[in-house]
Amino acid sequence: MRVRSTVVAAVLAIAAVRCVDLSLVTQFAEASRGVAVALPRIAQQASAACLRANGFINDANHVDSLPCGAYATLNPAIDEVNSALFAYIAALGKLASADISKTGSGFDNLSADLTKGDPKISAATVGKASAAGGLAKAVTNIWANGYRQKEVATIIAHNDSAVQAVTSFLTEYAAGKYRQSIEDQLRYERSYCGIMKSDREPLASDLLARTCAADSVQTEVQLEAIDAYRRAIDTIAVTHAKLNSRHGKFDAKWLVANLGPPIGSLVNAAASVKKAF
DSSP states (O other): OHHHHHHHHHHHHHHHHHHHHHHHHHHHHHHHHHHHTHHHHHHHHHHHHHHHHHTTOOSSSOOOOOOGGGHHHHHHHHHHHHHHHHHHHHHHTTOTTOOOSSTTTTGGGHHHHHHHHOTTOOHHHHHHHHTHHHHHHHHHHHHHHOOOGGGHHHHHHHHHHHHHHHHHIIIIIIHHHHHHHHHHHHHHHHHHHHHHOOTTOHHHHHHHHHHHHHHHHHHHHHHHHHHHHHHHHHHHHHHHHHHHHTTTOOOHHHHHHHHHHHHHHHHHHHHHHHHHO
């Protein structure tokens, strides 16, 4: 009887550890969902910022007109890459609510769309973005084959290179481009505000100065939110690499130490973007 009780206790202990594993991976994926919706908001603001920047151009404020039309092509392509990453993370965490019905539908034209939107984009950058196609296939395979906890390590190993490439594209190119657009708006507005200030119209000049100052504060908040998004994507890349390095040898203590802090970071980053945009 004592031997049987010991065996039962051991089985329950193993089951408990497995539950902890799945729970933490699921929590990580759940926290990532808040970051997933951040980039479309940033993209929308970047497009608007470009148009607003051009609105500050006049005969007195001689600055180059920005190519805002490029975002109509770039934004959908970048969003496709972003969606593939987070659909993969969601599938990895067994979040059945992840919508994969549209994942992978636009990858045939991804390279062409990126090049059309930004003729100066490098082949290496396009290559990083194209790795999202592999993640989209991984999502389909995960759902088609059914989630198995013992297969997590294999799935992570097969897709770590793609995760690293896609996250690099999102932080360096996508977020970098959107940040530049908002920086341009700030630069153009500051130039306009300085030029249009007039001692002959003190009241109007004071109102303009107040408006410009308020806009500057809000823009700085937006820039910090973009940096928070970048840090969140870096967190996902680093965490995925750490999981890969374990080769499936997960235990509750290691998972708590290595997934707990990233979960908090992702939640904070999502809140920062939501507040700014």
